[in-house]
Amino acid sequence: MAVISYREALRAAMREELKRDDKVVIMGEEVAQFNGAYKVTEGLLKEFGPKRIVDTPISEAGFIGLGIGASMLGIRPVMELMFWSFSYVAFDQIVNNAGNIRYMSGGLINCPIVIRGPGNGGTNVGATHSHTPEAILASHPGIKVVCPATPYDAKGLLKAAIRDNDPVYVMENTILYNDKGEVPEEDYIVPLGVADVKRIGTDLTIVAHGRAVITSLKAAEILEQEHGVSVEVVDLRSIRPLDEETILTSVRKTHRALLVEENKPFCGVDAQIAYLIQSKAFDELDAPIHRVSSIDAPQIYCKRMEDHQLPDVNRVVREALKVLA
Amino acid sequence: MAKPAVLTHPESLKRPAGPSEYAKDPVNAALSKAEKIALYTKMARIRHFEQRCIRIYQQGKIGGFLHLYVGQEAVAAGTISLLGKNDHLITGYRDHGHGLMVGMGMNECMAELTGRVTGCSQGKGGSMHYFAPDKNYWGGHGIVGGQAPLGTGLAYAVKYMGLKGSCLVYMGDGAVNQGAVHEAYNLASLWDLPVIFVVENNGYSMGTSQERSTAHPGCLAKRAEGYNMAWDVINGHDVYEVRAKTAIALKRAHEESKPTVLEIFTYRYFGHSMADPDKTYRDKEEIKEYRERKDPVLAFEQELLREKILTPELSQKINEEAMAEADKAAIFADESPDPTVADITKHIYWEEDNRGPKTTSRGTIIFE
Structure with a gap:
């Protein structure tokens, strides 16, 4: 199995899907000539040409909305947001239009769009560029949200997202782009809504x-x-769909749970997970559930403090020991 | 109070109601007698459908908002009557007229208003969210201007697939100040997309007149120049003029794949929605003037009477049939069943409604 980076895995997913389906179009700011703000789409313009790899103006509400409209007619756009933070100027398109059109049309219209890009902090760029909107977006029925952590999952989830007939929002992480891992060269997908036990424990x-x-x-x-x-x-x-069974099976085995996420704690994804565990596995718990999230403030610019604001290894260890006490 | 709307509609009020100077335009001259009668019939059907809606609303059977198209019929009728199989359309929330024009039935439209499962969106959309994608009609959108990027995307898809087609993107005069509309203008022109932006200018964005809402260089369509787009202004009380000038924009879309902004002067006789008491921002004399002097349905009726295509008897028959059709639809909408509790969680995700070995989704997606 080849060892490639998270960035290369994303690119491989797009390249394979571009080859598989001529309705797939890559669109976004700087994705073509510039070769991608983070080089995720590097080389795709040369390989597939300007019809398939399309540079857009800085106009998120416009081009994301355009992609949604095109998807309604059967195009399968894969839209890159330079930062998921920029989705906020396209919120009406991303939520009201993509998320509601199938429902409001009584199932007559589908919206097979993928929107992808980094949604993370930790890059020393301040509050406006450091949002992690997976909880906000996943709270809207009609929308799917995935957050790959490894190169294998990045490729498999993105390929599944492109083949999916609903709007799927893929939230990547710039800090992971250079992380390497084993990724099969043959075709595979990671189905949406399937969690993965990355380490077995008791x-x-x-x-x-x-x-x-x-x-x-x-x-x-x-x-x-x-x-x-x-x-x-x-x-x-x-995040949505959510693999409840894998979470519950693990908790039933270990009887203790710690929830870790980069979101701010209030209304974070883990608020939902904590509710899930207490509602379906309350009797299995030997200790209260704990959470580690980012410190609840807009993202601070100062790098030393931002590293402190985000969940770090020491904080996770400390909190784990409290759950185990 | 002043009469601001007269100033906003210079083109339309200058001309007295009379024979249309566009009757002999090639697209109108090409219409057979039967086609002209059919066009008039469609306008009359919109009028009677909407008027029937008022009664149902007043009976408390329609919830939410109800934005009526009465007074604006010639806009949808004129533009949509020109469309071919690869021409698409999308609009805002004043969407009934467009739906009836593309061939949606009165029953499904009326039943959507009363929230019935027999409605065009199975009672999930309501007045503002009609859809008929099988007829190239992509809604029916509730957020002002939000449909403009979508329509631009439909045109992009048409072009991507190598088809000679277009998308007509309708909006009101209030939508022209929304950022999404400007972003759509830019993309349509930048990428040479076959879009026709149709600004249905009825003079008021809800209760705010154009003078109080919009800075512009003489008319709203002229803003197109800032995006290097062609534009035109149209008297929306004359269905022949609407057809003649829209045909030019359609040709531009089909032959050159270029966008156009059309501003069509029109007028609504009722409030912004039925929730608008319509007492504070315009006076009754203004409405009366439009109703009596500029009514697009009456104007076309007069036109066809002059052309000796229509007779008073035939016109009466057409109108009575449209009224009867609307009455029947009202009964259908009243007697149809509601969606079920189980229906609340259907049509959210394609992959969930169609789960099988090949679908890409597992796990829990609807939460209790």
Whole structure:
């Protein structure tokens, strides 16, 4: 199996889907001539030409809305947002139009659009460019949201998203773009709504998504090495649809749960997960559920403090030990 | 109070109601007698459908908003009567007239208003959200101007697939100040998309007159120049003029794949919606003037009487049939069943409604 980066895995997913289906179009700011703001789409213009790889003006409400309209007629646009933070100027299109059109038309119209790009903090760019809107968007029925943490999942989830007939919003992470991992060269997809147990353990379940999975895996290693604790790490991969069974199965085994995410805590994804566990596995719990999220403030610019604001390995270890106490 | 609307509609009020100077335009001269009668019939059907809606609304059977098209019939009728199989359309929330023009039935339209499962959107959309994609009609959108990027995308798809077609994107005069509309203008012109933006200028964005809402260089359509787009202004009380000038824009879309902005001067006789008491921002004399002097349905009737295509008897028959059709639709809408509780969670996701071995979704997607 080839070892490639998260960025290359995303590119491979797009290249394979562009080849498989001539209705797939890549569209976004700087995706073509510039080769991608983060080089995710590097080389695609040369390989597929300007009809398939389309540079847009800085006009998110316009071009995202255009992609949604095109998808209604059968085009399968894969739209890049330079930052998911920029989705906020296209919110009406992303939520009201893409999320509601199938419902309001009584199932007559589908919207097979993919919107992808990084939705993360930790890059020292301040509050306006550091949003993690997966919880906000996943709270709207009609929308699907996935957050890959590894190159394997990035490729498999993006390919599934492109083939899916509903709007799927793929939230990547710029800090993970250079992370490498094993990725099959043959065709595969990671179905939406299937979590993955990234580490098997018996004493504590950590539920995480996105980069928080990587942080949690590092914390799990320390917990085992330094504290003799066996930690299971469940990677949600998909926020909506949600794999409830994998979460519950793990909690029924370990009887303790720590939820880790990069979101701010209020109304975060893990608020929903905590509710799920208490409603369906309350009697299995030997301790209260704890959460590790970003500190509840707009993203601070100062890099040293931003690193402190985000969930880090030390905080995850500390909080895990509280759950285990 | 002043009469601002007279100033907003210079083109339409200058001309006295009389023979249309566009009657002999090639697209109108090409119409057979039967086609002209059919066009008049469609306008009359819109009028009677909408007037029937008022009664049902007043009976408390229509919830939410109800934006009526009465007074604006010639806009949808004139433009849509020109469309071919690869021409698409999308509009805002004043969407009944367009629906009836593309061939939606009065029953499904009326039943949608009363929230019945027999409605065009199975009672899930309501007045503002009619859809008939099988007839190239993509709604019916509730947020002012939000449909403009979607329509531009439909035109993009038509062009991508190599088809000679277009998308007509309707909006009101209030929508021209929305950012999404300007972004759509830019993309349509930048990428040479076959879009026709139809600004149905009825003088008021809800209760705010054009003078109080919009800075413009003489007319709203002229803003197209800032995006290097062609534009025209049209008297929307004359269905022949609407057809003649829209045909030019359609040709531009089909032959050159270029966009156009058309501003069509029109007028609505009722409030912005039925929730608008219509007492504060315009006076009754103004409405009376339009109704009596500029009515697009009466004007076309007069036109066809002059052309000796229509007789008073035939006109009466057409109108009585349209009224009877609307009455029947009202009964249908009243007697049809509601959607069920189980229907609330259908039609949210294609992959969920069609789950099988090949679908790409698993897991829980609807939460209790």
